[in-house]
Amino acid sequence: MSDPIEFHAFVDGELSTSQVAEMEALIESSPIASREIQAIRQLKEFVWTKSSQVDAKDEWKSCVLRLNEIDKARRVEFVVGRFAPALCGIFFLVIVAGGLVSRRHDSNYASPLHPNLARFYGGLNAPKSPVDGNKEIWLKNLINQSWLSTPDHPQFRGGFSYEMDGVPVRRVQVRDGAGDVTVLFIQRHIEFEGMTPMDTHPGFMAGRVNNMNCVARSENVNTVAVIADRPYEDLVSVLSH
Amino acid sequence: MGWNGWVGRIPRPMLFGKRDKRESFERQAEKVFPSVLGTALRLTRSREDAEDLAQEAIVRAYDAYERFDGLNFKAWMLRIVTNLYINRYRQRQRGPMLGSLEEEGAIEPVSSETELPDRLLFDNVVGSEIEEALWKVPEDFRMAVILSDIEGLSYQEIADATNVPIGTVRSRLARGRSMLRRALEGYALKEGYLKKGTSE
Numbered sequence: 001m002s003d004p005i006e007f008h009a010f011v012d013g014e015l016s017t018s019q020v021a022e023m024e025a026l027i028e029s030s031p032i033a034s035r036e037i038q039a040i041r042q043l044k045e046f047v048w049t050k051s052s053q054v055d056a057k058d059e060w061k062s063c064v065l066r067l068n069e070i071d072k073a074r075r076v077e078f079v080v081g082r083f084a085p086a087l088c089g090i091f092f093l094v095i096v097a098g099g100l101v102s103r104r105h106d107s108n109y110a111s112p113l114h115p116n117l118a119r120f121y122g123g124l125n126a127p128k129s130p131v132d133g134n135k136e137i138w139l140k141n142l143i144n145q146s147w148l149s150t151p152d153h154p155q156f157r158g159g160f161s162y163e164m165d166g167v168p169v170r171r172v173q174v175r176d177g178a179g180d181v182t183v184l185f186i187q188r189h190i191e192f193e194g195m196t197p198m199d200t201h202p203g204f205m206a207g208r209v210n211n212m213n214c215v216a217r218s219e220n221v222n223t224v225a226v227i228a229d230r231p232y233e234d235l236v237s238v239l240s241h
Numbered sequence: 242m243g244w245n246g247w248v249g250r251i252p253r254p255m256l257f258g259k260r261d262k263r264e265s266f267e268r269q270a271e272k273v274f275p276s277v278l279g280t281a282l283r284l285t286r287s288r289e290d291a292e293d294l295a296q297e298a299i300v301r302a303y304d305a306y307e308r309f310d311g312l313n314f315k316a317w318m319l320r321i322v323t324n325l326y327i328n329r330y331r332q333r334q335r336g337p338m339l340g341s342l343e344e345e346g347a348i349e350p351v352s353s354e355t356e357l358p359d360r361l362l363f364d365n366v367v368g369s370e371i372e373e374a375l376w377k378v379p380e381d382f383r384m385a386v387i388l389s390d391i392e393g394l395s396y397q398e399i400a401d402a403t404n405v406p407i408g409t410v411r412s413r414l415a416r417g418r419s420m421l422r423r424a425l426e427g428y429a430l431k432e433g434y435l436k437k438g439t440s441e
Contacts (some may be wrong), residue, residue, distance in 0.1 A: 008415045012389065014396050019371040039351040043422055046392040050371050054279035060271060063299045070303065071263060190428050 011040045047207075098200065117192040117209045118162050120184060121171075121227060128160040154181075177231055181238060184216075186223040192216060198232065204239070206232050215239050263304040266306045270299055273315040277322050277390055283387050284326045286376060290337050294330065298322040323384065327404070347410070349419040370432075374424035382417030389414055 009015050010023045027034045140156045157180070159172035169183040193217060195207030205216045210228055215235035216225035226239045277298055281291035298321045302309075309317055362391075375383055384403060388394045400407040 004350060005411045005415045007351075008418065009396075009411055012396065012414070014411075036350050040418060041416055043351055043388050043425075046370060047386070047421070048393075051279075051375075051391045052369065052372060054282060056275045056295075058272050059278055059295060062292070063270070063274070063296050064267065066296060066300060066304055067263070067267070070300065153358070199424050228255040 004036070008040055009035050011037060011044060045200060064116065069190075071125055115190060115192060115193065116216060117207060117225070119166075120169060120186065120190075120225075121182070121209050121214075128162045129134060130158065130160060178234065179228065181226055181228040181230075181235075184223075184225040184227070186225070189218045189221055190216075190223045191218065193223070198236070200228070201236050206235075246401070247291060259369070262306060265425060266303055269314045269400055270318070273318050274299070276315060277318050278321055280320055280387055281426065282327065283372070283391075284323075284380075285330055286383065290330060294322060294325055301325065313398065316398040316402070319388060319392055319394060320398070323388070323402040348415045349423075351419050351422045370428055371425070374421055374428055377424040378417055378420045382413050382420060385410055385413040386417040386421055390418075 006015065006023065008018070010020065015023060023033075027037055055109075061065075154174050156177040157173040157175050159170060161168065161170050163169065168187045168192070172183045172185070174181045174183055192205065192207060192214075195214070197204040198204040198206045198215070203217055203219075204216075207214050212227050212229045213232050213235055214225055214227045215232055215240055216223060224239060226235045228235060274295070278291060278295040280296070282288065285291045285294060298318065302318055302321050305321075311398060375386065378386065381403070385399055388399045389396075394402065394408050396410050396414075399410045403410070405413075409441040
């Protein structure tokens with residue numbers, strides 16, 4: 001064994017027992033090997049004892065601060081990870097519950113059963129389609145049949161169809177001897193908010209919309225409302241036709 | 242109470258399930274940190290780079306602490322810092338690089354051919370001069386000498402830290418020591434600690 005690498009391994013204690021025995025025999029017999037081993041030992045010890053120790057106190061403090069930041073970030077992540085879904089669920093339920101309560105109690109919201117008449121009358125932003133074709137013929141017949149018996153000779157002036165809150169509405173403009181009358185045919189039993197039952201005419205409701213009088217009546221699944229700038233009694237008369 | 246205050250009140254065991262992890266890591270890391278920083282300094286030769294490297298190694302080690310096998314924490318830390326250095330700093334370091342001839346040529350003996358007395362050499366050279374001499378040794382050889390002779394790692398631990406076979410570690414260590422001895426001799430002769438051809 002005369003490989004220089006083995007001398008270093010011997011000094012470093014990295015040889016097996018048998019290799020160590022071989023090396024010791026070589027050192028005994030060879031002054032060159034002995035000198036080399038001695039030189040390696042001295043150099044190793046010299047480097048070990050003379051290499052300067054690094055003062056690392058300040059740098060270690062920086063590391064501790066960095067570890068603190070990491071721990072803090074992990075705690076935040078933990079809280080967010082564990083509790084955020086539950087908090088989100090609670091918030092979602094609160095929002096849904098609030099929406100339901102608002103839907104039941106908010107006076108500005110048009111419930112299908114108690115909607116605001118003005119919204120149905122105006123149609124707001126609902127897309128409107130003109131009443132024409134079969135619908136127009138049907139409405140004209142309906143109006144003529146009901147009003148023919150009156151001396152006013154009503155005239156069909158046109159109309160629109162639209163939907164409010166999912167309810168189909170036909171708004172028809174009619175003119176008779178006393179002026180214009182708006183008739184709303186609504187395919188749902190509706191009690192308009194703000195309208196009050198008429199004591200003199202059971203089943204009729206009276207109210208105001210757009211500074212005009214309105215009388216409405218619901219039967220089965222339909223509601224008809226007439227709106228005009230004329231007394232309630234006259235509107236009851238028109239609606240009775 | 243602010244968000245941080247609220248988070249701060251959550252007990253650590255509830256968060257990590259291992260209350261001692263941080264304390265255990267900190268206790269062990271603080272002991273070996275001078276070695277980590279010293280190795281980083283000897284590899285980069287820049288205090289600023291060495292601090293960054295050492296701190297990054299600590300953070301990496303903390304993240305991976307659960308994977309530590311529990312055997313030799315110092316060797317594990319030095320492995321992390323060495324690997325970080327190889328991956329990040331090596332390409333832009335300015336010291337002598339490994340040459341193919343140096344890796345393949347014959348290994349010179351450590352003992353002086355000129356019979357220069359070791360005692361004179363070793364008695365006069367101081368720590369800072371060793372650091373200078375070390376820096377003259379090509380990087381891969383220097384790394385082996387640092388990890389073995391300064392940090393006391395075994396061949397296997399050096400092989401793990403530097404990602405080379407154990408035979409390469411043995412070879413690099415033998416060559417690195419020989420080069421270091423020559424560098425020290427040159428330094429001693431230059432400074433007048435030794436006179437060539439003279440005896441003690």
